[in-house]
Amino acid sequence: MKAAVVTDFSQPPRCADFPEPAAPSGGELVVDVLAAGLHRRVRSQADGSHYTSTGTLPMVPGVDGVGRDAEGRLRYFVLDEPVLGAMAERTVIDARRSVVLPAGADPVAVAAAVNPVMSSWLALRARAAFQPGQSVLIIGATGSAGRMAVQVARHLGAGRVVVAGRNSERLARAVQAGAQASISLLGTDDEIAAAVAREAADVDVVLDYVWGPLTAVAMTALVTARPDRSRPLTWVEIGSVGGASAAIPSAALRQARLTLVGSGQGSVGVREILGELPAMIDAVSSGAFAIDAVRVPLADVERAFVDPALADARVVIVP
Numbered sequence: 001m002k003a004a005v006v007t008d009f010s011q012p013p014r015c016a017d018f019p020e021p022a023a024p025s026g027g028e029l030v031v032d033v034l035a036a037g038l039h040r041r042v043r044s045q046a047d048g049s050h051y052t053s054t055g056t057l058p059m060v061p062g063v064d065g066v067g068r069d070a071e072g073r074l075r076y077f078v079l080d081e082p083v084l085g086a087m088a089e090r091t092v093i094d095a096r097r098s099v100v101l102p103a104g105a106d107p108v109a110v111a112a113a114v115n116p117v118m119s120s121w122l123a124l125r126a127r128a129a130f131q132p133g134q135s136v137l138i139i140g141a142t143g144s145a146g147r148m149a150v151q152v153a154r155h156l157g158a159g160r161v162v163v164a165g166r167n168s169e170r171l172a173r174a175v176q177a178g179a180q181a182s183i184s185l186l187g188t189d190d191e192i193a194a195a196v197a198r199e200a201a202d203v204d205v206v207l208d209y210v211w212g213p214l215t216a217v218a219m220t221a222l223v224t225a226r227p228d229r230s231r232p233l234t235w236v237e238i239g240s241v242g243g244a245s246a247a248i249p250s251a252a253l254r255q256a257r258l259t260l261v262g263s264g265q266g267s268v269g270v271r272e273i274l275g276e277l278p279a280m281i282d283a284v285s286s287g288a289f290a291i292d293a294v295r296v297p298l299a300d301v302e303r304a305f306v307d308p309a310l311a312d313a314r315v316v317i318v319p
Ligand SMILES: NC(=O)c1ccc[n+]([C@@H]2O[C@H](COP(=O)([O-])OP(=O)(O)OC[C@H]3O[C@@H](n4cnc5c(N)ncnc54)[C@H](OP(=O)(O)O)[C@@H]3O)[C@@H](O)[C@H]2O)c1
Pocket: 040, 118, 119, 139, 140, 141, 142, 143, 144, 145, 146, 147, 165, 166, 167, 168, 170, 185, 209, 210, 214, 238, 239, 240, 241, 242, 243, 263, 264, 265
């Protein structure tokens, strides 16, 4: 069969022949893949840089997708497989890590959206015990996952959403997508601290895609300016594009009712992910989120990984 094959982590995957999936064992199914999302997580899987990489080569990337099972049902599936991923004509899925899609669901839209929706959905639902009406600050709201987080927070009932990022055009678009206030991260630390204190001092949850020195600045400003310091604040660390470490002052943890948690593969269990999947898929299938998926045939998978014009797009590989 054809698949997107990585033989060298310094090269993009290429469409090539790959052995058919082995006969499935208990709970497994072979599916014909209809759509597999090229998410950031898949890029880091394909270049060997993701923290879960085993270094095994050759391998086929793709952590999730939509396939048709032997009974003709469409299933959204999540894979935890270092060798045969979703970007192939066929793959093996664990039926327990899949959800049968509602009739009429669009495989490309589901494959494009569920993974980006997941980072903020799980952070809010599984890590922050978020309640409708609460307010949310999204740091890194101009990025791929952060842009979706604005829509997810609104969909889950956020009362007020504050977005923070550097790209002013994208910040403005986040406001159009439903955020009530924005914070530019382009200024000095003092300017950023003042903006956080002004716009976000009373939020209930922070979704932090950036981390690094910026987090220390924003967290200190937020807890210091908090009008009611006994009001619970959950800070969810999701990404680290701004730096792997953040120097959190001890006073930040003492002077306000701050809970610091992470959200990602490991801190959110498979059972929790599966528990939330049906609601996520319902929301995606009902058109709750603006997706703008770009479909690319499997034969062109190499271009999908290297074309700068597609670097920010929600690309879906279609075998
Ligand atoms: N844990 C999970 O489940 C999960 C899921 C998805 C993503 N992630 C992680 O979340 C992070 C963001 O992912 P993404 O796909 O949204 O990435 P992305 O599209 O590259 O976006 C990066 C975002 O970070 C901002 N940024 C980058 N460096 C910054 C800095 N030094 N100071 C301030 N802002 C900075 C960018 O701002 P501008 O564009 O405005 O410059 C943009 O908003 C990554 O670390 C990714 O691995 C984690």
